[in-house]
């Protein structure tokens with residue numbers, strides 16, 4: 659209960675110092691929103707897109723799930739929460755960018771990588787959800803042969819690419835992308851270095867968009883993008 663009380667105190671501060679203040683962004687946002695960008699991020703407690711990208715309310719439309727997965731376009735009777743959020747962002751809000759935001763030390767990706775072992779049946783829903791990335795995991799493990807920090811990083815990045823590819827299976831997304839009306843970005847938050855990286859189609863690699871923390875010293879033999 660103590661943890662929850664802290665959140666209520668936090669809301670009171672938010673109301674007084676942000677929501678109700680003069681020139682608060684909420685003065686224009688109380689009735690509607692017009693975000694330009696959708697962010698698909700992991701549910702991880704450390705990777706709040708609004709915090710790490712310093713966004714104001716109303717700037718980004720966010721959907722978060724374990725391992726920031728975009729499932730393929732499947733217009734069937736299932737309850738497709740992620741697809742519904744994507745449809746609303748693209749069709750109703752008419753966002754001009756979709757960012758798939760992955761991150762280092764992702765517990766979902768680690769579980770996926772280790773799911774061939776004893777963890778296979780540990781969770782009722784998580785394993786089924788992560789199975790959307792089984793092909794990705796198998797390709798990574800074929801290259802790295804074992805589950806290590808390095809192979810997990812490779813899988814985190816490959817998972818972002820897979821989600822970007824799945825976005826293009828939505829016919830109304832691929833149409834807008836081809837018409838130049840919508841851009842899809844694959845970003846990676848490296849919590850070791852404090853850097854943001856972006857997937858470059860030309861080089862097929864993740865390259866830094868920002869410099870690392872001033873205090874960051876890469877461990878010997880680590881690749882920049884890891």
Ligand SMILES: [Zn+2]
Nearest residue numbers: 700702764765
């Ligand atoms: Zn994660």
